[in-house]
Amino acid sequence: MQTFSSNFLNWDIVQNYLPDLLAGMWVTIKLSAIILSCGLIVGTGLALVRMARLKLLNAIIIVFVDVFRALPPLMLLVVAYFGMPYLGLRLTGFPIACIVLAGVLAAFTEELLWAGLSTVSVGQYEAARSTGLTFFQMMGYVVLPQAFRLIQAPLASRIIATTKNTALASVVAVPELLSQANTAQGYSGNATPLTAAALGYLIILLPMVVVARRLERAGATR
Amino acid sequence: MSADTAGQKSAFQERVQHRAPIILEVRGLHKLFGALSVLRGVDLVVREGEMVFLIGPSGSGKSTLLRCCNRLEEPTSGAVLIEGRDILGPKVDINQVRQRIGMVFQSFNLYPHMTARQNVTLALCKVARKSKVEADVIARRMLDHVGLSERIDYYPSALSGGQQQRVAIARTLALEPRIVLFDEPTSALDPELVNGVLGVMRMLRNEGMTMVVVSHEMRFAREAADRIVFMADGEILERGTPSEIFGAPRHPRLCDFLSSLGTV
Numbered sequence: 001m002q003t004f005s006s007n008f009l010n011w012d013i014v015q016n017y018l019p020d021l022l023a024g025m026w027v028t029i030k031l032s033a034i035i036l037s038c039g040l041i042v043g044t045g046l047a048l049v050r051m052a053r054l055k056l057l058n059a060i061i062i063v064f065v066d067v068f069r070a071l072p073p074l075m076l077l078v079v080a081y082f083g084m085p086y087l088g089l090r091l092t093g094f095p096i097a098c099i100v101l102a103g104v105l106a107a108f109t110e111e112l113l114w115a116g117l118s119t120v121s122v123g124q125y126e127a128a129r130s131t132g133l134t135f136f137q138m139m140g141y142v143v144l145p146q147a148f149r150l151i152q153a154p155l156a157s158r159i160i161a162t163t164k165n166t167a168l169a170s171v172v173a174v175p176e177l178l179s180q181a182n183t184a185q186g187y188s189g190n191a192t193p194l195t196a197a198a199l200g201y202l203i204i205l206l207p208m209v210v211v212a213r214r215l216e217r218a219g220a221t222r
Numbered sequence: 223m224s225a226d227t228a229g230q231k232s233a234f235q236e237r238v239q240h241r242a243p244i245i246l247e248v249r250g251l252h253k254l255f256g257a258l259s260v261l262r263g264v265d266l267v268v269r270e271g272e273m274v275f276l277i278g279p280s281g282s283g284k285s286t287l288l289r290c291c292n293r294l295e296e297p298t299s300g301a302v303l304i305e306g307r308d309i310l311g312p313k314v315d316i317n318q319v320r321q322r323i324g325m326v327f328q329s330f331n332l333y334p335h336m337t338a339r340q341n342v343t344l345a346l347c348k349v350a351r352k353s354k355v356e357a358d359v360i361a362r363r364m365l366d367h368v369g370l371s372e373r374i375d376y377y378p379s380a381l382s383g384g385q386q387q388r389v390a391i392a393r394t395l396a397l398e399p400r401i402v403l404f405d406e407p408t409s410a411l412d413p414e415l416v417n418g419v420l421g422v423m424r425m426l427r428n429e430g431m432t433m434v435v436v437s438h439e440m441r442f443a444r445e446a447a448d449r450i451v452f453m454a455d456g457e458i459l460e461r462g463t464p465s466e467i468f469g470a471p472r473h474p475r476l477c478d479f480l481s482s483l484g485t486v
Contacts, residue, residue: 121329121331123327123329123330123331124331124333126294126325126327126331127325127327127331127332127333127390128333129294129320130292130294130320130323130324130325130327130394131320131321131324131344131345131349131393131394131397132317132318132319132320132321132345132349132397133317133344133345133348133349134317137348137349141344141348142333142344145335146333146334146335149335
């Protein structure tokens with residue numbers, strides 16, 4: 001018991017590495033914010049483009065969505081990080097993590113939203129158009145709010161999964177929370193930084209989980 | 223009531239004699255769905271203040287004709303003119319045109335995530351570019367007009383079908399259209415709720431609103447219509463006043479249709 005607490009719950013070690021861990025947490029938050037906003041916006045955009053029903057464009061979107069949903073995000077990250085330089089594109093880990101993980105979220109968002117959009121009744125589109133709303137007004141005020149409401153529960157769990165996946169960025173040298181904790185553990189020979197990192201993830205994710213449960217309940221009672 | 227109706231009818235005769243301006247004109251309209259010909263050369267003129275009923279068996283093209291008039295369906299050929307302007311041309315801003323052509327649907331199609339008030343104000347703010355305050359005043363007036371001022375902040379799910387349809391009518395009227403197209407406005411309603419909606423339509427007629435109505439409410443058509451147009455297989459087979467259509471039908475298809483309804 002003594003060895004467990006000194007190895008996993010050592011206050012001196014926490015104090016020592018706290019600045020690094022906080023810096024890592026900040027990177028995780030930044031990474032999540034960028035990935036979530038880009039992924040949701042791009043995914044919504046793709047679903048809207050798909051509504052135009054242009055054959056070639058839709059085929060491209062479907063291939064993108066299926067590939068990004070099928071491949072493990074870790075694999076995509078590693079391939080992008082170590083493969084891009086050969087294509088003459090040198091990016092650091094942070095932008096690569098943003099692009100890859102936002103791409104994965106965009107793929108899931110597009111697929112979910114497309115299903116939601118197909119569920120909104122044709123009459124809603126027709127009522128909006130018959131009063132003279134433009135395509136974007138119709139989508140923005142009438143159709144998308146209904147579609148998002150339909151998919152809010154699965155979308156919320158996808159957002160949580162994406163936030164957790166920012167930990168994958170540690171393999172491409174992004175100094176985020178897990179990576180900082182790993183480094184601190186290596187230097188100190190003590191696992192306490194990992195415990196602290198777990199606490200950090202809980203601080204970020206628990207509120208999201210609670211909100212998601214509320215949304216699921218709201219969906220269930222509707 | 224009958225004296226009142228007679229008064230209305232003579233007012234209509236007056237309008238026709240004075241050649242009230244043409245609001246809607248349809249010329250040689252054809253519509254194909256793939257190989258299926260749904261409209262085959264339809265001509266129709268609707269003058270200001272007229273209430274015209276489109277009747278006929280299902281699949282006769284009534285709803286399609288109506289939906290071509292605001293381009294929810296694109297006609298294959300022919301012309302649709304609103305106040306003399308062709309609305310099918312490539313340079314037409316259809317969203318501006320649609321402001322002047324109201325449409326009321328069989329399934330109401332209220333926006334379920336918005337209150338009655340918001341349903342009415344959305345297009346007022348976004349299309350007619352009214353301020354929030356102006357739109358709100360209009361919404362109150364319109365909902366009051368259809369007898370729903372107490373339900374102004376209700377969501378559609380808390381309203382009966384008849385109330386929803388009246389909100390939908392208020393939403394349409396708020397844009398001050400020159401003509402309102404009704405696509406089977408009472409077909410989805412429970413029988414006891416039909417009269418509230420018909421009452422609103424009767425009120426609009428008395429106010430001089432121009433209306434084209436696809437409906438199976440034959441008794442209402444007989445009482446309220448200025449003219450009735452009978453369609454079958456994508457063509458207009460007979461047109462006339464209610465007394466001509468119901469009292470002295472000529473085309474055999476119309477006779478069949480009326481006897482199948484048991485109205486003759």
